[in-house]
Amino acid sequence: MAEEVKLFGVWGSPFSRRVEIALKIKGVEYEYIEEDLANKSPLLLKYNPVHKKVPVLVHNGKPIAESVVIIEYIDETWKHNPILPQDPYERALTRFWAKFIDEKCLPALWNSTWSKGKDREAAIEEASQHLNTLENELKDKKFFGGEEIGLVDIVASFVGFWFGALQEVSGLELLTEEKVPKLCKWSYEVVNQSVIKENLPSRDKLIAYFSARFADASK
Amino acid sequence: MAEEVKLFGVWGSPFSRRVEIALKIKGVEYEYIEEDLANKSPLLLKYNPVHKKVPVLVHNGKPIAESVVIIEYIDETWKHNPILPQDPYERALTRFWAKFIDEKCLPALWNSTWSKGKDREAAIEEASQHLNTLENELKDKKFFGGEEIGLVDIVASFVGFWFGALQEVSGLELLTEEKVPKLCKWSYEVVNQSVIKENLPSRDKLIAYFSARFADASK
Numbered sequence A, B: 001m002a003e004e005v006k007l008f009g010v011w012g013s014p015f016s017r018r019v020e021i022a023l024k025i026k027g028v029e030y031e032y033i034e035e036d037l038a039n040k041s042p043l044l045l046k047y048n049p050v051h052k053k054v055p056v057l058v059h060n061g062k063p064i065a066e067s068v069v070i071i072e073y074i075d076e077t078w079k080h081n082p083i084l085p086q087d088p089y090e091r092a093l094t095r096f097w098a099k100f101i102d103e104k105c106l107p108a109l110w111n112s113t114w115s116k117g118k119d120r121e122a123a124i125e126e127a128s129q130h131l132n133t134l135e136n137e138l139k140d141k142k143f144f145g146g147e148e149i150g151l152v153d154i155v156a157s158f159v160g161f162w163f164g165a166l167q168e169v170s171g172l173e174l175l176t177e178e179k180v181p182k183l184c185k186w187s188y189e190v191v192n193q194s195v196i197k198e199n200l201p202s203r204d205k206l207i208a209y210f211s212a213r214f215a216d217a218s219k
Helices: A014-026 A042-047 A067-077 A088-114 A117-138 A151-170 A181-191 A203-217 B014-026 B042-047 B067-077 B088-114 B117-138 B151-170 B181-191 B203-217
Strands: A005-009 A031-034 A056-059 A062-065 B005-009 B031-034 B056-059 B062-065
Touching: A005 A014, A005 A042, A014 A067, A014 A151, A042 A056, A056 A067, A062 A067, A062 B088, A067 A088, A067 A151, A067 B088, A088 A117, A088 A151, A088 B062, A088 B067, A117 A151, A117 A181, A151 A181, A151 A203, B005 B014, B005 B042, B014 B067, B014 B151, B042 B056, B056 B067, B062 B067, B067 B088, B067 B151, B088 B117, B088 B151, B117 B151, B117 B181, B151 B181, B151 B203
Parallel strands: A005 A031, B005 B031
Antiparallel strands: A005 A056, A056 A062, B005 B056, B056 B062
16 A cells, blocks of 8 residues: 655754654654644644644654654654664663653743743753753763664754754753763754754744744833 | 562542552552651652652662652563553553643642632632543543553543542532543542552541641631
8 A cells, every 4th residue: 555644844943844854764654734723724633633833744644743653653664763762671661751841841842042130040040951861861862762863862853953943032041062062062063963954944034933923022 | 580569658638659559560569658748758869869759669679769650660570461552553642641730730720629719719720621631532441551551541530539629628529420420430430440559548638637627728
């Protein structure tokens, strides 16, 4: 049976981009459908009725939501070029760090830019702690996945790319060579891996989008 | 090599109990170490330096934190009596629902009991929606996992057991036969499965604990 793979995403979403990176690592061909979040398509609502969010992968008519769930599905369906390690203990550590980044780092990094007053101060403090935790976890590895990028690197691409743009727009200085040198080096390496580089949004477009939003939020 | 399996937990924690249920399903012998959260042991802090929380499973000296990560590790290490399905699509749906319960249902159900004022009203409304979502997902299945309990049933045991106790203490009426009949039936079935029943805390002890806390919170 010919494979039919569709991805519902949004150009600037780190969550849809993750799934694109995973599909490219596997060399899976797919049709990309750009969603308008202000006017969600009936198909998106049908395929993800619980969260009504991108990304949604539809494989031979069967929908899957939630980016990390989708990436694990991709890894289990197309087994070449593994994204998760094979060893159960290494898999558990990989899942632990992916969860830590999604549940702890991302909200803190996001709020360190967009929150106000004391909430923002608290988010900056928390984000700084979480970046130190990632710095310690990197140790002397090239990537979180070791010599090759893996699930944690894909999930953490938010830190290396999106947060870099947020920092530039907001004037924050959390991800700096002085504070987290290993994470900065990782950030440069990961963003320049061809499979990631070719699947990131335009930095200029993202900066323009965040700048407009930041100007609005500062009014 | 003889297996050495240790579990750091807390008697009333739905998250440690999940791991005990998974270990019992597999028939894995383990040493249980009760933690005092007001005075965490140096071992807990060493094994889970990021979150400093239970449960932590230590298998032959190697620690793993986060209950769902631990259960997937257990399922991949001891392969008999599977807890997750084998088919990649079914596995993805299982992970989707476990994540939905942990990230959406649990906070809403917890806050519907403990929050105050408008926050509580919002949590009750949200909890009610999430219970309806679970009711629709159950369809005519005996368990979320089908004929046998699986990861989603283990994760959802909070809904069937802990939230039942919270309801009794707080006077809420969200999980009722009138509102969510299938979920109520599931709740009864799941709590009476021997592997779950034998690994739940004493309901009386839990009710006493929540009652004291509820009385304090109402002062």
